[in-house]
Amino acid sequence: xxxxxxxxxxxxxxxxxxxxxxxxxxxxxxxxxxxxxxxxxxxxxxxxxxxxxxxxxxxxxxxxxxxxxxxxxxxxxxxxxxxxxxxxxxxxxxxxxxxxxxxxxxxxxxxxxxxxxxxxxxxxxxxxxxxxxxxxxxxxxxxxxxxxxxxxxxxxxxxxxxxxxxxxxxxxxxxxxxxxxxxxxxxxxxxxxxxxxxxxxxxxxxxxxxxxxxxxxxxxxxxxxxxxxxxxxxxxxxxxxxxxxxxxxxxxxx
Amino acid sequence: xxxxxxxxxxxxxxxxxxxxxxxxxxxxxxxxxxxxxxxxxxxxxxxxxxxxxxxxxxxxxxxxxxxxxxxxxxxxxxxxxxxxxxxxxxxxxxxxxxxxxxxxxxxxxxxxxxxxxxxxxxxxxxxxxxxxxxxxxxxxxxxxxxxxxxxxxxxxxxxxxxxxxxxxxxxxxxxxxxxxxxxxxxxxxxxxxxxxxxxxxxxxxxxxxxxxxxxxxxxxxxxxxxxxxxxxxxxxxx
Numbered sequence: 001x002x003x004x005x006x007x008x009x010x011x012x013x014x015x016x017x018x019x020x021x022x023x024x025x026x027x028x029x030x031x032x033x034x035x036x037x038x039x040x041x042x043x044x045x046x047x048x049x050x051x052x053x054x055x056x057x058x059x060x061x062x063x064x065x066x067x068x069x070x071x072x073x074x075x076x077x078x079x080x081x082x083x084x085x086x087x088x089x090x091x092x093x094x095x096x097x098x099x100x101x102x103x104x105x106x107x108x109x110x111x112x113x114x115x116x117x118x119x120x121x122x123x124x125x126x127x128x129x130x131x132x133x134x135x136x137x138x139x140x141x142x143x144x145x146x147x148x149x150x151x152x153x154x155x156x157x158x159x160x161x162x163x164x165x166x167x168x169x170x171x172x173x174x175x176x177x178x179x180x181x182x183x184x185x186x187x188x189x190x191x192x193x194x195x196x197x198x199x200x201x202x203x204x205x206x207x208x209x210x211x212x213x214x215x216x217x218x219x220x221x222x223x224x225x226x227x228x229x230x231x232x233x234x235x236x237x238x239x240x241x242x243x244x245x246x247x248x249x250x251x252x253x254x
Numbered sequence: 255x256x257x258x259x260x261x262x263x264x265x266x267x268x269x270x271x272x273x274x275x276x277x278x279x280x281x282x283x284x285x286x287x288x289x290x291x292x293x294x295x296x297x298x299x300x301x302x303x304x305x306x307x308x309x310x311x312x313x314x315x316x317x318x319x320x321x322x323x324x325x326x327x328x329x330x331x332x333x334x335x336x337x338x339x340x341x342x343x344x345x346x347x348x349x350x351x352x353x354x355x356x357x358x359x360x361x362x363x364x365x366x367x368x369x370x371x372x373x374x375x376x377x378x379x380x381x382x383x384x385x386x387x388x389x390x391x392x393x394x395x396x397x398x399x400x401x402x403x404x405x406x407x408x409x410x411x412x413x414x415x416x417x418x419x420x421x422x423x424x425x426x427x428x429x430x431x432x433x434x435x436x437x438x439x440x441x442x443x444x445x446x447x448x449x450x451x452x453x454x455x456x457x458x459x460x461x462x463x464x465x466x467x468x469x470x471x472x473x474x475x476x477x478x479x480x481x482x483x484x485x486x487x488x489x490x491x492x
Contacts, residue, residue, distance in 0.1 A: 082387075084390075088383040090404070092404070165391070
């Protein structure tokens with residue numbers, strides 16, 4: 001379980017979060033909703049261990065990740081997968097992209113051996129990257145150049161890249177905001193499959209319908225804080241905070 | 255008056271234009287420039303990555319020093335390296351004046367700003383979100399650096415070519431620190447293609463100079479072709 005507790009975090013003296021707490025538990029999808037610029041990406045980056053929060057703790061199964069050694073932190077970080085708003089694929093083949101996470105986890109001798117096998121044209125992947133591509137419906141594109149993919153396909157490869165090394169937690173930062181409905185549906189389908197594999201998913205989105213479709217819980221990020229968190233239906237049907245109601249009804253204009 | 259064959263042969267024996275002579279010059283040239291460019295690359299790439307992605311005071315100053323270094327006059331570099339290597343200089347105890355190693359040092363000084371500057375432009379153009387992706391997938395800082403180099407591989411190949419071109423075609427500094435020495439047997443010790451060309455041309459042996467010039471051009475073309483070929487193969491990165 002990945003937890004952020006009592007986070008205060010700011011940029012240039014301006015607070016982004018005053019006192020934010022959120023947990024991502026296995027087999028559950030939590031949607032982080034809120035208007036643009038409210039800090040959804042910043043929160044996900046803190047959860048992905050990009051940066052340490054100014055105050056408060058990010059914990060993985062009870063371990064405060066910023067108090068342990070860098071080596072240990074790397075191990076914890078490697079339990080987490082992330083998909084960004086942009087696909088951010090490497091300029092390489094689909095296979096190379098999908099297997100990247102597997103490669104960096106190998107020993108240097110294994111990596112060199114793989115590089116050599118690739119040079120002589122002998123592929124010997126573990127198959128996990130193929131399975132991940134299968135999940136997003138792109139198995140047949142495995143030998144294509146990533147640059148030749150459409151935007152939606154690229155984002156699905158990015159999803160497979162984060163799924164291939166079987167993370168415990170998946171952080172999705174507006175993964176479908178640039179996509180057409182079909183690719184959005186494929187990504188959402190993959191999210192639910194990930195949940196069924198007991199992966200804990202946090203998805204930042206400004207699409208209320210998407211939150212309703214995939215999320216078990218919803219956290220509402222507004223005015224530097226998570227003002228409300230609870231089961232999806234409850235938050236949408238009968239929010240306890242008035243600002244949540246206003247935001248959901250689209251009355252809150254930023 | 256036509257020469258008889260014996261005189262002709264005797265002249266040829268004296269005349270340093272023979273294949274051994276040329277071969278040894280090519281060997282010295284390639285040895286010096288390839289070693290210099292290899293050492294430059296090993297220094298330049300980490301420096302380019304550091305400058306490209308670390309924020310620090312004086313970054314603009316460092317960048318402009320590198321860019322100035324790209325156009326630094328090679329005779330001045332030769333002069334400074336000569337001073338440094340001479341008996342009185344800080345590196346005098348190594349006794350390197352008029353050796354191939356001295357030429358490696360001066361070519362290293364000339365090629366490093368070129369390779370660093372062009373690589374810096376290449377790695378700086380790698381998007382931050384691609385680097386973030388490498389990190390988020392569990393990459394260490396070293397893995398992120400590797401991804402950056404792979405993403406910038408075409409620009410870095412260009413940097414190596416520019417550095418190699420600068421090193422092998424440069425005449426001023428190798429002349430000063432190397433001394434353009436060839437043995438009495440016609441074996442080059444510190445005579446490179448460029449210094450040999452200027453010597454042959456000055457002595458009126460234009461034919462030899464032209465042949466050496468052609469070899470130099472072909473060598474540069476060949477190295478270009480090899481790098482471009484490797485680049486299109488992508489070293490198995492596809």
